[in-house]
Amino acid sequence: MSVTADRPTTTRDDLVIVDVDVHVNDTPEALAPYCDAPYRRVLEHISTLPRRYLDIPGYALRLAIDLPLPDRGAGARSVHTPQQMREDLDALAVDIGILFPDHLLTMAALPDDVYAAALGRAYNAWLAEEWVSRAEGLYGAVVAAPQDPEDAAREIRRYGALDEFVGVYLPTAGVNPLWGARRYTPIFEAAAEMGLPVMLHSVGLIHAAFPFNVEQFRTILFRHPIQHEFALMANMFSMLESAIPARFPDLRIVFTEGGISWVPFTMWRLDKEYHEYRSLAPLLEHPPSHYIRKFYFSTQPIEEPERPQDLVTMLDMFDGADQVLFASDWPHHDFDHPRQVLNMPFSADAKRKIMGENALALFGIDAPVRAG
């Protein structure tokens, strides 16, 4: 499957495109050599077992309840090597990509905390050894296993010391308790100390953690937005409830794969509650919207309103030109081509920021030098 067919010119030479959400295919066989005993042997065994798209290694947590229809098979696109990623991103006119996992998207739901931490360490080591490269414009996010916050904090300090790791990935699908819980404090301390933004990323998961009960939807069409946007929203509220942005004023917080249209709702709804219940959020020094305006949001899945101008209005509602980051979600089934965002009637200034400048500043990445 080609991404280049009939592709008109999408970019001008002066536009840097940073894609804050692309996915590497972290198979059990790829992670096994980087995993501690005894889980290395376990991953080697898991490599021989049948698997489905985005299964967590060794577990069938992704209950697949959608009716499989004929010929709808493009959901299984994956990227297996940094060379392939570079070629794919070139075809999308993306200069720099921030790498996220495939299979470890659901790792927060793993009940075995020791195994989860071992998987996280194996992923970070694999990424460091085989994937990240400044020359190739491929940067990593340290995965923080929520099951073992002390271990995750060690991983953040270890890999955050490398220039090629520019953020911390907080697995969001199936996380229990939500990311505002006190037990995660070591993770936020380490991220703040290392100057790394934390990046929440959910995925389609049917599981007994928030947002549970989604098995009531028979189709991904109506379930998928809840699995992403509601999971992000719940974790945002949890983090505000425990005053994470007040306690860690320098910590940058990124919400990925939720689009942007849910953001104004969170500001206005929480601010309304705050009038009445401020005393129940005693550690917040300002109304919730004050903090939400400082959060970052990635574009994909970018809304596609019939009137494109409506999306510009939506962005203006939360002064999003400085806070929104382009993401494609390549190679997943619902990826956005950069031109989908570029073609929206944002101002030239907003486009430059959203497509790359905001991310370069946020992650402390130098702009690429163009040949010629």
Place this chain on the structure above:
Amino acid sequence: MARISAGPADALAPGERTFVTHRNFEIGVFNVNGKFRAYRNRCPHQLGPACEGAISGTLMGSADTDWQLEWVLDGRVLLCPWHQVEFDLDTGERIRGLGERLRSYTVEVDDGELYVHV
């Protein structure tokens, strides 16, 4: 107006497709159950290569079917490989969309040869 050869008509069996290039873009030429159709290889959604996608059928239902599901348009539904957007290969229209359609071209059979008028 250009007239582009797409090869012998009898070389394109029902369910098959071929591609021609005009200037810098591609056109997919399809045999849809015996009728020839030509569409630009560009999806109106995110400009993906729609004409390279699977040809299938789809599920639909309505008051006319007493809200029962039917597998319909078998062999007539083109799925864009990027996001699975469905198009009716007979008309180029997105199925139950907002009026979007693939850019279509007239196909002529002249002395056994297929020609696309661009």
